[in-house]
Amino acid sequence: MTWNSPAMKERAPVATILLLLANLIVAGFTLGVEQAAYTHGLIPAAQGEAWRTQIRPILTHAFVHVDPFHLLVNMIVLAALGPVVERALGFWRLLLLFLGAAWLGGLAHWAIVRMQSSEVAALPLVGASGGIAGLVGYSFLRFFRERVPLFPRVRVPVFLVIGAWLLLEFALAVSSLRTFELASSHWAHLGGLAVGLGLAFLFGAGSAVTEDQYERRLEEAKRSGTEALLGLMKQRIQDRPEDAQALQSLVRALVEAGRSQTARETLVELAQRGKGEVPVVVLGLLVEHGWAASLPAKVRIRLADQAAISNPWLAETALTSVLEEPSSEDTADALASLVTLLADRDEAAARRYAKLLRTEHAGSFQADRIQRLYPHLCENS
Structure with missing residues (x-):
């Protein structure tokens, strides 16, 4: 089992x-010890070649706290947001988010504060606030409406935690600017926040939010009844036709609700009227549930031709379903499409279908067309 496996996230x-x-362990050695901030904190005032000496403080400053209140604020927010973010991202991505935000936030502070007064640049940056800001940035996009455990049996919306954190950090930033006390920097916070937002996009937080919303809507639709499920299915097919699993769950919900016929009729309508890739996706659902024959043969052939490259198995299944029906002009069209589909994939099968086409539909347009296009498949047939 890997750290980032689904089981680990639970x-x-x-x-x-x-x-x-x-x-907390580092705080046991640094709380109230001002010299620890100058020893292990990030000091932007380094000049010339001395920047090389800042590499270690960039790595260590995020774990150093001198002020107990500063430590308390950061640990409360980390304890509230950390577990939720970790279950969404996994072990390693959570560490990447926290440490990346802390270190890059520290670099942002170092680069900007160096341009300010020497008094400000001489103050060390300490604290995990940059990493916390990264969690805040990610959570803002991913869990804005979710509730997180703050204390035992107390769950609060993420936006309240984020709002409280921003207010406290704003107060600390104003205080540090006025008194020049040892405190975390709002530039480090902004840098960490930017990292959190950037990684949220990189890790697909936006699409994850969409999926969370869809899951909630699915549960609501199941409680509301058939019409709500049908509406959600139509919208889902239009918005995310590639998400076959979600569409399958909607069809299954309708079947479980005793509305198989309604589900089938809705899929048939979507297959005939849908645009883009939607009809092909719907064809796959109809074939999977054994409802392909509900589609007119001409529609099945058209959609099979459309799916020939992306899903040849689906195309072949839909076309052979036409052959199971009484012979007609559609049968000749299906045979011709099968020959075209299988010519480069299964020559033996293509020859069989070419023979059927020439035997049962001799002189037809499709038989003559296949003879011209694939003469080698029609030899001795």
Whole structure:
């Protein structure tokens, strides 16, 4: 089992616990010790070649806290948001998000504060606020409407946690600018927040939110009844035709509700009137449920030709279903499409269908066309 496996995401938030322990253990040595901030904090005032000496503080400053209140604020937010984010991202991505936001936020602080007064640039940057800001940025996009455990049996919306954090950090930033006390920097926060937002997009937080919303709507539709399920199915097919699993769950919900015929009729309508890839997706659902014959033969042939490249199995299945019906002009069209589909994939099968076409539909347009296009398949047939 890997750290990032689905099963791991359901277990204890190990990465969050490790980050909390690391901060608390280091705090046991640094709380109230101002010199620790100058020894392990990030000081932008380094000049010339001295920037090389800042590499270690860039890595260590995020775990150093001198002020107990600063530590308390950061640990509360980390304990509230960390487990939720970790279950969404997994162990390694949570660490990447926190450490990347902390370190890049520190670099943003270092680069910008160096251009300010020497008094400000001489102050060390300490604290996990940059990493916390990264969690805030990710959570803002991914879990804005979710509730997180703040205390035992107390769950609050993420936007309240984020709002409280922003207010507290704003107060700390204003205080640090006025008094020049050792405090975290709002530039580090902004840098960490930007990293969190960027990684949220990179990790697909936007699409994950859409999926969460869809799951909630699906549960609501199941409670509301058939019409709500049908409406959701039509919209889902239009919005995300490639998501066959979600569409299958909608069809299954309708079948379980005793509305198989309604589901079939709706799919047939979508197959005939849909645009783009939607009809092909619907054809796949009809074939999977054994409802392909509900589609007119001409529609099946047209959609099979459309699906020939992306899903040759589906195309062949739809076309052979036409052959199971009484012989007609559509049968000749289906045979011709099968020969075209299988000419480069299964020559023996293509020859069989070419022979059927020439035997049962001799002189037809399709028989003559296949003879011209694939003469080698029609030899001795």
